Every structure is written in structure tokens, then in C-alpha cells.
Amino acid sequence: MSLWRHLTRGLRALTHREATDAELTDELRHYHELSVASHERRGLAPDDARRAAQLEMGNMTVAREQVRSYGWENGIETLVTDVRYALRRLRANPGFTVVGILTLALGIGAATTIFSVVNPILFESLPYPHAERLVTLADRGSDGSALAPTFGTYVELLARSRSFESLAAADRWQPSLTGTGEPERLVGQRISATYFRTLGVAPNVGRDFTAADDEPSSPRVVILSDRLVRRRFGGDHGIVGRAVRLNDDEYLIIGVMPPRFTDVLAPAADIWAPLRAPLRSAFNNREWGHHYRILGRMRPELGGKMVGDELKALAAMPIREFSRPPWADLRNGVLVQRLQEEVAGDARPALLAIIGAVLLLLAIACVNVTNLLLARAAQRRAELAMRVALGAGRGRLVRQLLTETLVLALLGGAGALAFAEVGVRTLIALSPPGLPRADAITIDGPVFVFALVASAAVGLLVGVVPALGSARGLGEGLQGGTRRATGTRSAVRGALVVAEVALALVLLVSAGLLMRSLERLFAVAPGFDASQLLTMQVIDPGRAYRSDTARRQFYERALDAARHVPGVTAAAFTSQLPLSDDLDGYGYEVASTPSVKAGEDGAALRYVVTPGYFTAMRIPLRRGRLLEPSDAEAMPEAVVISESFARRKFGTKNPIGERVRFGPEAGSDRPWDLIVGVVADVKQQSLASTTSDAFYVALGHWSWVDNVQSLVVRTSGDPAALAPAIKRAVWSVDANQPIQRVMTMDGLIALSASQRRFALVIIESFALAALVLAAVGIYGVLSGSVTERMREIGVRSALGATRRSILTLIVRQGLTLVLLGIVIGVGGALGATRALVSLMFDVSRLDPVTYLGVGALLVGVSLLACWLPAWRAARVDPVITLRAE
Amino acid sequence: MSEQNTDVIQGTMDMLILKTLSLQPMHGFGIARRVEQISRGVFKVNPGSLLVALQRLERAGWLDSEWRQTENARRAKFYRLTRAGKKQLEIETADWTRRAAAIARLLEAEA
Numbered sequence: 001m002s003l004w005r006h007l008t009r010g011l012r013a014l015t016h017r018e019a020t021d022a023e024l025t026d027e028l029r030h031y032h033e034l035s036v037a038s039h040e041r042r043g044l045a046p047d048d049a050r051r052a053a054q055l056e057m058g059n060m061t062v063a064r065e066q067v068r069s070y071g072w073e074n075g076i077e078t079l080v081t082d083v084r085y086a087l088r089r090l091r092a093n094p095g096f097t098v099v100g101i102l103t104l105a106l107g108i109g110a111a112t113t114i115f116s117v118v119n120p121i122l123f124e125s126l127p128y129p130h131a132e133r134l135v136t137l138a139d140r141g142s143d144g145s146a147l148a149p150t151f152g153t154y155v156e157l158l159a160r161s162r163s164f165e166s167l168a169a170a171d172r173w174q175p176s177l178t179g180t181g182e183p184e185r186l187v188g189q190r191i192s193a194t195y196f197r198t199l200g201v202a203p204n205v206g207r208d209f210t211a212a213d214d215e216p217s218s219p220r221v222v223i224l225s226d227r228l229v230r231r232r233f234g235g236d237h238g239i240v241g242r243a244v245r246l247n248d249d250e251y252l253i254i255g256v257m258p259p260r261f262t263d264v265l266a267p268a269a270d271i272w273a274p275l276r277a278p279l280r281s282a283f284n285n286r287e288w289g290h291h292y293r294i295l296g297r298m299r300p301e302l303g304g305k306m307v308g309d310e311l312k313a314l315a316a317m318p319i320r321e322f323s324r325p326p327w328a329d330l331r332n333g334v335l336v337q338r339l340q341e342e343v344a345g346d347a348r349p350a351l352l353a354i355i356g357a358v359l360l361l362l363a364i365a366c367v368n369v370t371n372l373l374l375a376r377a378a379q380r381r382a383e384l385a386m387r388v389a390l391g392a393g394r395g396r397l398v399r400q401l402l403t404e405t406l407v408l409a410l411l412g413g414a415g416a417l418a419f420a421e422v423g424v425r426t427l428i429a430l431s432p433p434g435l436p437r438a439d440a441i442t443i444d445g446p447v448f449v450f451a452l453v454a455s456a457a458v459g460l461l462v463g464v465v466p467a468l469g470s471a472r473g474l475g476e477g478l479q480g481g482t483r484r485a486t487g488t489r490s491a492v493r494g495a496l497v498v499a500e501v502a503l504a505l506v507l508l509v510s511a512g513l514l515m516r517s518l519e520r521l522f523a524v525a526p527g528f529d530a531s532q533l534l535t536m537q538v539i540d541p542g543r544a545y546r547s548d549t550a551r552r553q554f555y556e557r558a559l560d561a562a563r564h565v566p567g568v569t570a571a572a573f574t575s576q577l578p579l580s581d582d583l584d585g586y587g588y589e590v591a592s593t594p595s596v597k598a599g600e601d602g603a604a605l606r607y608v609v610t611p612g613y614f615t616a617m618r619i620p621l622r623r624g625r626l627l628e629p630s631d632a633e634a635m636p637e638a639v640v641i642s643e644s645f646a647r648r649k650f651g652t653k654n655p656i657g658e659r660v661r662f663g664p665e666a667g668s669d670r671p672w673d674l675i676v677g678v679v680a681d682v683k684q685q686s687l688a689s690t691t692s693d694a695f696y697v698a699l700g701h702w703s704w705v706d707n708v709q710s711l712v713v714r715t716s717g718d719p720a721a722l723a724p725a726i727k728r729a730v731w732s733v734d735a736n737q738p739i740q741r742v743m744t745m746d747g748l749i750a751l752s753a754s755q756r757r758f759a760l761v762i763i764e765s766f767a768l769a770a771l772v773l774a775a776v777g778i779y780g781v782l783s784g785s786v787t788e789r790m791r792e793i794g795v796r797s798a799l800g801a802t803r804r805s806i807l808t809l810i811v812r813q814g815l816t817l818v819l820l821g822i823v824i825g826v827g828g829a830l831g832a833t834r835a836l837v838s839l840m841f842d843v844s845r846l847d848p849v850t851y852l853g854v855g856a857l858l859v860g861v862s863l864l865a866c867w868l869p870a871w872r873a874a875r876v877d878p879v880i881t882l883r884a885e
Numbered sequence: 886m887s888e889q890n891t892d893v894i895q896g897t898m899d900m901l902i903l904k905t906l907s908l909q910p911m912h913g914f915g916i917a918r919r920v921e922q923i924s925r926g927v928f929k930v931n932p933g934s935l936l937v938a939l940q941r942l943e944r945a946g947w948l949d950s951e952w953r954q955t956e957n958a959r960r961a962k963f964y965r966l967t968r969a970g971k972k973q974l975e976i977e978t979a980d981w982t983r984r985a986a987a988i989a990r991l992l993e994a995e996a
Contacts, residue, residue, distance in 0.1 A: 005943070005944045005945070005946055006944050009943070009944055023952075023962070024936075026962075027912075027913060027936065027961075027962050028932065028936070030912065030913075030914065030959065030962075031912075031913050031914045031917075031932050033959075034914040034915075034918075035914060038918065057931075057932050058931060058932075058933070062933065063931070063932050063933030063936070064933075066933035066934070066936075066937055067933060067936045067937050070937045070941070071940070071944075
């Protein structure tokens, strides 16, 4: 009832302001009339009666204002008036408004963009129920880093650990789809039947895997992603129950995952099949390689620490039932990582650095706007003083100024959203291929709220200082010439410029260090000649080549066909390609050091190659000889090792003739391999990687023939142009072989540094924006100061100061601030760049070249910003200035 | 000579207005004059505060108002107690009596 009345009366007052006012006036007049009348009745003369009534009632206007300010509608009315007035003021001063809005849009927009990208990766919980209980388990390497676990470890933990509601294992799987349309290599995972249940999701059509599906002898079944069903099967969910042909085997489709499902361990996965691995097996097969992922859902009552403790105890206490091979003996324990952190993984340092950078930029934008507002407050002093004199309360004035600032900030916020819209799209386009959860990046609700809160907060923040400053001591404002107040204000503005320069310096130094790192990185020799190299993965999926001999024959014939393509000067196959995402290492044992067991000495990268590989890649020979075609059959098997492997294992001794055994053969009684040559180190994981222990054996000498190999082709012309001809050559041998990842080596190198480049591009653009903002800030302060000192400058030049000396005077004033900012900024940069270390390469955080360069750049740009106001000051005509007084 | 305090005791303005209007509908000046008369000049009512209080009470649903003719043919705004207002007056009166008695007891105990 009363709420209703509040609403309706309030609305009526709002919509019928004049009528309400008239009624109020009438009521008050009536009151007055009656008061006068009552005094007259008591015998006072009319004039005296009126005076008495006046005395009794007080000021009618005050009374009316008192009544008028009652009610909620009144607050709205004031707000509307304030906003309208603020808009008018902003329109009247377009220069200030445009610079202010653009600055804020830039700062808040950049922050919103980064927030959009970072939120799903670092902060938003993963799209699974109780995702905080999901962890991944890995072998802990001797240096504490995570090493992909083996299937044996999964089997043991499954049986022994009591910490998990559910455990699951997964392995990469890239089956070739044939039979419907063109052959395609799909991305998927082979998973234990518990995998989806562990994540807490289920197919929305058909059924999930059961334990029976996971038996080694059970029929082959798959579950598809909604995306794949749409793409390849016309979105028909009736596909469930039908069969598809994968790697030349029939698989029954038993389910389709929901459209919004993402498998964060394999974001590109479209197809899942059971592992069907035997829970008991010897150590010498694929199941014992370090290539699995283990996913666990912790029991709700357990904390991460308790789980870690249990696993630590398990790892330290092997039992006979689960014997462990030397390379997976869990000697260093089991690494438990929250799934969320694991997913953010490598991107984390870059993203944190970017967050830092965007906060700096936002800070600079705020400082700049504060500066603008301060400058404007100085210009508006007279206006404000006049309003105080006319009776405006201090609170009312502050409120008005804050409204103005907030309006500015909200306009900036709107601009920021537009900016972020474009920014997010650009970032997704720029993002490195491995950026996790890229599919979840959008401008959504939380981001919008963030932009709004950020703009309001910035508005209040930058509004408070100038508003308080303006309201203080306005009493004397009308008397003009309050020199002291002007003094403190310009000191505040000077301090802001110093802060701005310091912040910009931190950003510029960060960008500089990253830029130098990238430059250094690309200067690193990869260990081979990357120019004019074309690479592609050739996959042999089919049953037709199931036997190792047949598979080998296919690769050899395909190589022969590729070599005959005109423009090809050399070609070879390798099991793993440098600077791609291939990574494949094996333990080994050396005959001359029998005490060191296989795998105890770490692993070496395995390259199974066709003999022409070294010449095709131009990997220099250091000692002995290269692999030759005759090595493919000869015994003992010949091995070529890398320089760093030779140095590490044999020191200064000549390794040629030493006997070694690798991988599954290590520790067995198979015949020893013979080292015949030493070649230069090659960068495998990235140009920054430091591990280059590697061995090369001829195709046919490994325990199996890999069914995914990379063809490297050296060309005499543009390598990319040759791709179609080479693909045709491979297909001339067998048209059913999928070919993928067709890239030039130069392209691969660029890609391998894409994460650094991503961080660099972002921080670079922020640094540039910061530089511009700082320049605008310096310019604003100096030109404000020149305006204020017009008279002083006039007097100086009247007294004989030359233009040159006045120019120097102003420029010196600006440069003093800049230099102070640089000094403070260097201190900040020394600390802040700590966050960048993981992104840096071969450059010291204290790199003098970067600091000197950035300092020079800042001074140069500042000089430009100082020049204009200084030039204006130098042209001051003393006669005009002094006459104006 | 010290000036006597004629401010209405804080928080009691509403009760005084409701009480006054419980006798008959009245306009603003009438209410003010009645309060002053009955309190024998102890309370003086300022029109600004009175009209604000009237608005508040009206919005709370305790008063209704209407414009009508006075005896000397002038339009004036008259306030009238609603049923909810009557109930409110009872509550406030009871409350006030209870407190006043308590204060009185305290003061006597001191003496």
C-alpha cells in the first residue's frame, strides 16, 4: 500500500512537475494568508501582521525547497539535471571530451579485451560439474617437471589409490576416416571407459562407454562429437548405431556428445574410442611409453594436499604385484595438478605478463584523464567560485563534478566495449595455435559487467581528486590570484606526469626485452638449414600396410616418387620433425657403463630416418660417417648420435665404435647397436630448448615402423609452391594416405615462437599506446603551465629574455619531469620484468641496450611533446600580455 | 533571559499531526495552529517541516488529502486521517505513553 503510494505520487510529481509546484505554492500561500489573518484578528495593523507572519514562518523559499527535496523522485530529478548539464559541458569542450573518452576507451577497452581472453583460461571454472575436484596426474621428472605418465602407472594407481571417486586414462589418437567422402585424419582420444564419467559428462544421444567396451577383445565402438556429426554426417543423430571405417577397421557409433561439450585435454578432439589395453602386460610395448594422460576426480572430502600425500606414499612403496620398469619407477613421485592449472599450462606466464601490462596501461589512462580533469578544473575555477557565491553547497558541487566525470567514464566504457569487440576478434586471430580454451573466448556477461564496473570505478577514482581540489578553498576563488593553490595543483599535475612516464617506461622496457628476446631467438641456429625446406606429415593408416615390411615399402616408394618431382634436390622421411610439435624420446643403455641401467640416465630424442635425412636437412657431420642406404639391412645396426649426447655420455672420448641399445631393446639381450657417427645438435621442441641429446637409426632398424612420418624436401625454388606436386607424387603410390601439416620449415619456426610473438605483439601495442598517452599527458601539463605563466613569461621577455632562453625554460621544465619519471620507471621495470623471465630468451632482465634505447625513445618523444608549448611560450608578445593585465 | 525551546520533540511530529487530524480534517495552517494552541505555545511548528511531514504521512498511507472550499470560499488542501492512520495513531500513542511513563519513573527515582 504505502510502497504503491510512494511510487504513484512520486511518478506524478515527476511527470506533472509544474502542477505539483503550483499546488505547493498555493498551499504555502494559503498558510501565509491565514497566518496574516490570525495576526490581524489579534489587533495588529496589516503591515505589522504581515511582518509577524513572515517572522513566524521563516523564509518561504527555503520552506518550499525543503518540501520539494522530499521523495525519491527528487534524487532522480537532480541526477537528470546533472547528467544533462554534464553532457552540455562535455559538448561545449569537444577537445577535452574526445581525448578523455578515447583515453578511457583505450584503457578500459584493452583491459576488457584481455579480461575476455584470460577469464576462461585462468579464472572461469571449466565446463564440468565440480570442476575444482578434477586433477591430472603425471610422473614427476628428476627436475620436478611433469612427464606424461605410462599406462602401467595408471593401472597401478587405479588399483591402489583410495583418493579418487574416479580415475581415467587417455591417449592421443588420430584415426583416418575413409569410406565416406574424402579420406580425413581425425583428431581424437583413446580413453578408458571411465573418462567421460570422471569429467561428469555423458553423450546426449546414445550411450557412454562401459567397462565391457574397454576389454581388449570387445567389438570396436566410438563416440563422436556433435561438431563432427554436423560436419561429416549432415547433423543426423540417427548415425548412432551405424558403422564408420577408421584406420581400415569397422567401428560402431554408440553415442554423440552434447554440442557444448569441450574435451579440455584435447580441445580439437572429435572422436573417442576405448583404450582396450590389457590391464596386465609386459614392459616392452607401447603401453609403457610416456604418452598417456591420467585424469582423476578427487573424493569431495579430500583436499589436494591429502591426495598428494597418499600418492607420494604409494610412489615410494612399490609392491610386487605392480612391478615398474626403470623408466617409469615413480622415483620422484607423482605430480598432482588441478585440471584448470594444467589446462592454462604454458600459456600462464604469458597471460600473467599480459594482465600486468594491461593494468599498467589502464593506470596510465586513469592518470591521463585525471590530468585532463585537473587542467579543466583550473580553467573552471571562476565558474565554480561563482556558483559557490550564488549559494551552491559544497556537497552539491562535488556531486555535480563527479556526475560529469562518471558520464565521461561511462561514455568511455561504451567506447571500450566497441574497442573490446574488435580487440577480442583480433586477439583470437592472432592467438598461437596452442592457446587453451580459445573456443570459450567471447565478450559475454561477466566481461560486460567488468567493463561497466571498471569504467565507473575509474570515473570515481579520477573524479574524486579534481572534485575535492575544486571544492576546496573556493571561498577565495572570486578574489582571483590565489598563487599558492595554483602552485600545489601544478605540483600534483607534475607528479602525475612523472607517474605516467614511469609507467610507460615499464611497459616499453618489457616490450623491448621481449623484442630483443625474439630477435635473439630467431638468430639461434636450429642445427640445420631451414631455408627452402618443405615438410609434411604422411600417414599410413590402413590395414593394407599393417605389416612393418609393407609399411616400410610404402614409405620408401613414396620417397622415391617425391625425389622425382622436378625442383626437388633432396628428400627424406623422419619419425619426428624438428620444431614441430613432435616429441619422442627413449631411454638407452651403453655397453661401456654397465652399472647405469636403461632409462636411469634420462632419455634421448629418437629419429628413425631414411639415410638421406642428414643431407636433405643439411645437418653437419662432426665425426665418423652418416647413415648410408646399406645400413638399413646391415648388422650390427648403425647409430648416429648428436654432439651433446656424445659429450654427455662419452666426454672427450671418441664415441665411434661404442655399443648402445635404445628404447624397448635397452635392458634386453638383443644385439648391441654400433655408433658410427656424430652430427651437430638440432633444436627439437623450440629454438629455445636446451636438450639436444638425440640418436638416429635407419628406417627398418627400429622395433616398429612408425605409421606417421614427416617428409622433408629440399627444393631449388619456392618450397611452398612445390607442395601440390609432392602430394600428388605420394598419392601416386597410394591415394588413400592422408597428408597433413604441410608447412615450410620457415613457417614451422615462426609457429614455434608464436606464443612469444603473441605476448610481444600485445605488450608492444600497449607500450606504444602508453607512449602516446604519456606524450599527450606531458603536452597537456606543459601547455597548461604555459597558459598560467603567460604573464611571467611576458615580463621575462620584456626584461630582455631571448626566445631561446624561454624555449629552454619550458623544455627544461618538461624534461625535468620526464627524467624523474624515467628514474622511477627504471626502478619499477627492474622489479616488473621479473614476471617476464619465462618469456625471455638469452637477454638479461637488465639488458643495458633495452634500457638505453627506451630511455632515449622516451626523451625524444617527450621533447616533441614539450616543443609545441615551448614554442608558443617563446612567441609570447610581452606588450600584449602585459596590456591584458 | 534564555529563550524557551519551542522545537517539536524529535520523532513526535507525526504523532501530533495524526492526533490533531483524528478530531476532524484540517489544512496545514489549521494543524499548526491547533498544535500550538493545545500545547499552550510549548511547540511551534515550522511550515516547511510540517508540509514535509504531511507528505511523508500521506505516502505512508496514513493520511489522504483533497482540495476543497473553505468557509470563506478559498480553495485549500485538507488532510484527513485514513483507517491505517487511526491504527498508527493508537500504536504511537501507546508507545509514547509507555516511554513517557518509563522516563517519569526514572526521573522520580533520581529525586
